[in-house]
Amino acid sequence: MNFNKSITTAFATLVMLLITLTGNSQGVQTFSGNVIDQKTERVVEELELEIKNIDTKKKFEVETNDDGVFTFTKVPVGKYELVVTDEDYNKDAFNFEVTETHIPNLDFSVNRKVSWMFNWGDAYGLEHYWSHFTAKIIIIIYFTGLMLVLFYSILQLSLAIAYVKNKKKKIKLVRPAFDPNTAPKVTVQLPMFNELYVADRIIETCAAFDYPADKLQIQVLDDSTDETKDVIAKKVAEIAAKGINIQHIHRVDRTGYKAGALDDAMDQVEGEFIAIFDADFIPEKDWLQKTMPNFDSDDVGVVQTRWGHINKDYSLLTELQAFGLNGHFAIEQGGRTASGHFINFNGTGGVWRKKCIEDAGGWEHDTLTEDLDLSYRAQIKGWKFRYLEEVIAPAELPITMSALKSQQHRWMKGGAECFIKMWKTIITAKGVKLGDRIHGLSHLFNSSVFIFILMISVFSLPVLHIKDSFADLNYVIRYGSIFIVSTVFLMFYYWHSYRDKTEKKVKSFFTFFGRFFVFLMVSMGLALSNSIAVLEGYLGIKSSFVRTPKFNVNVKNEFKGNKYDKKSLSILNIGEGILAAIFLFTAINRGIYGDLGMVPFHLMLAFGYGLVFYHSIAELKTQNA
Numbered sequence: 001m002n003f004n005k006s007i008t009t010a011f012a013t014l015v016m017l018l019i020t021l022t023g024n025s026q027g028v029q030t031f032s033g034n035v036i037d038q039k040t041e042r043v044v045e046e047l048e049l050e051i052k053n054i055d056t057k058k059k060f061e062v063e064t065n066d067d068g069v070f071t072f073t074k075v076p077v078g079k080y081e082l083v084v085t086d087e088d089y090n091k092d093a094f095n096f097e098v099t100e101t102h103i104p105n106l107d108f109s110v111n112r113k114v115s116w117m118f119n120w121g122d123a124y125g126l127e128h129y130w131s132h133f134t135a136k137i138i139i140i141i142y143f144t145g146l147m148l149v150l151f152y153s154i155l156q157l158s159l160a161i162a163y164v165k166n167k168k169k170k171i172k173l174v175r176p177a178f179d180p181n182t183a184p185k186v187t188v189q190l191p192m193f194n195e196l197y198v199a200d201r202i203i204e205t206c207a208a209f210d211y212p213a214d215k216l217q218i219q220v221l222d223d224s225t226d227e228t229k230d231v232i233a234k235k236v237a238e239i240a241a242k243g244i245n246i247q248h249i250h251r252v253d254r255t256g257y258k259a260g261a262l263d264d265a266m267d268q269v270e271g272e273f274i275a276i277f278d279a280d281f282i283p284e285k286d287w288l289q290k291t292m293p294n295f296d297s298d299d300v301g302v303v304q305t306r307w308g309h310i311n312k313d314y315s316l317l318t319e320l321q322a323f324g325l326n327g328h329f330a331i332e333q334g335g336r337t338a339s340g341h342f343i344n345f346n347g348t349g350g351v352w353r354k355k356c357i358e359d360a361g362g363w364e365h366d367t368l369t370e371d372l373d374l375s376y377r378a379q380i381k382g383w384k385f386r387y388l389e390e391v392i393a394p395a396e397l398p399i400t401m402s403a404l405k406s407q408q409h410r411w412m413k414g415g416a417e418c419f420i421k422m423w424k425t426i427i428t429a430k431g432v433k434l435g436d437r438i439h440g441l442s443h444l445f446n447s448s449v450f451i452f453i454l455m456i457s458v459f460s461l462p463v464l465h466i467k468d469s470f471a472d473l474n475y476v477i478r479y480g481s482i483f484i485v486s487t488v489f490l491m492f493y494y495w496h497s498y499r500d501k502t503e504k505k506v507k508s509f510f511t512f513f514g515r516f517f518v519f520l521m522v523s524m525g526l527a528l529s530n531s532i533a534v535l536e537g538y539l540g541i542k543s544s545f546v547r548t549p550k551f552n553v554n555v556k557n558e559f560k561g562n563k564y565d566k567k568s569l570s571i572l573n574i575g576e577g578i579l580a581a582i583f584l585f586t587a588i589n590r591g592i593y594g595d596l597g598m599v600p601f602h603l604m605l606a607f608g609y610g611l612v613f614y615h616s617i618a619e620l621k622t623q624n625a
Contacts, residue, residue: 043068369414416537525608
């Protein structure tokens with residue numbers, strides 16, 4: 001068999017240097033040599049070699065010692081074939097002749113293979129038939145993941161380009177000025193569940209809105225089961241005593257969770273518009289003055305504002321969250337708006353026209369992202385959404401890894417549930433442009449990118465061994481480097497949403513560059529937990545609405561714990577630790593052997609999973625201290 005054709009030359013090449021040939025007795029020779037790994041330039045220990053006399057078929061077997069030296073003794077003169085019998089290496093048979101006076105030149109190259117995974121023997125007369133077949137399946141899965149990530153990044157790039165073009169036009173939209181005399185009545189809804197640390201703050205903030213008192217109603221939709229309900233009742237009574245129209249609506253049955261609370265309160269809504277804020281938001285006093293004039297057309301159903309970040313500088317974790325959210329609120333919301341595609345109400349920091357909610361079918365609670373669900377139902381019905389990037393609704397970012405994972409789980413699973421619920425409607429709905437269908441489907445499907453990342457990460461490990469074992473598949477694997485362009489596209493996307501730029505462009509870019517790759521690595525580290533959430537959504541596995549714990553903390557010395565932020569060691573934490581160790585080992589091992597192609601990727605994965613695992617364990621220790 002021709003090993004040169006079946007084994008890749010990209011891995012460890014061993015050079016056999018036979019040093020001496022000395023006579024032992026008449027007609028018998030002893031010759032020695034050593035084996036060097038050309039990649040590491042180290043000696044190879046315990047390598048199995050065999051020579052066979054071509055005429056007599058007599059065999060001699062030896063093994064290299066700790067110094068990489070081998071010795072054949074008492075070898076009769078004659079013609080021989082030398083082969084490497086070690087299952088980890090391969091080489092064409094090498095013929096040479098031993099005579100009483102001739103010293104053969106036996107220098108040759110040997111290729112390493114990975115027999116533990118792809119050496120399953122022959123079938124139908126074909127070498128390694130089933131292992132070769134399996135290798136092709138793995139490569140197909142791996143490249144499918146790469147193609148899907150590339151497709152996602154291309155769509156994100158198109159939104160970024162639309163956003164940049166729209167910004168360059170510098171078109172200043174002129175909205176009608178706020179007129180208190182003609183302002184419509186607005187109901188502000190504040191859905192809460194056990195928000196002990198922030199309930200007072202959001203109620204006081206909304207009560208201070210600079211809006212005509214006779215045209216403002218505040219509903220505190222309280223599903224609390226702890227002392228929060230008493231804190232809310234006291235604060236609502238205090239605000240009501242000032243003459244403000246405010247009600248405390250407390251439910252003992254949490255059916256539908258947040259969506260259920262919003263739906264149950266609809267028959268008590270006095271305003272023709274409904275503003276919604278989660279408990280961790282702190283909108284400015286003039287927020288309603290900036291948003292309400294944008295309902296200047298009867299077909300405008302929603303006005304959404306950009307989220308700000310109260311505690312962005314709290315830690316690296318909050319900085320990275322702000323980095324990612326800024327991408328969404330600039331490029332995704334801004335880019336979709338500029339292109340005329342569907343956008344979404346983000347669950348908070350926006351205003352609905354009551355008639356739009358009713359026309360779209362009302363709040364439904366069969367998904368964990370009721371906001372995304374209703375947004376698409378409304379826009380398919382023909383309602384227009386407006387996004388105000390310049391109007392900010394500041395909010396709190398989760399300060400612990402467990403709180404972030406909880407939030408991510410709800411968003412990822414809810415997105416998958418909405419895709420299952422809405423994809424047929426988006427495809428078949430009349431009057432929807434093709435571009436809106438494509439971007440709408442990708443929008444609902446985009447949480448699946450974490451499955452693709454996990455798939456690429458895990459399958460990159462056997463792909464490395466395929467690269468070592470099958471020369472005829474190696475050329476295919478080399479094309480994987482083309483997909484680095486996905487990272488370039490995403491870098492363009494996040495650069496144009498990066499809000500920490502200064503006039504020093506070079507310094508700003510280097511700061512951004514570091515932040516981008518750390519963000520990318522942590523996103524990779526969240527791929528396991530987020531993928532589980534997405535799969536649960538696709539499989540229809542139902543779970544309760546777990547709201548993100550709020551802390552009301554802006555600097556680290558203010559944090560004194562949070563009774564809602566419960567932590568426990570889970571199998572996912574263990575899995576993240578194992579993946580961090582595997583990718584770190586693979587990166588180091590490949591680095592040592594000089595195969596650097598996937599080393600940066602695996603180092604990023606190791607850092608990402610390692611950081612997520614470290615914070616999860618560290619927070620667990622802090623909780624138990």
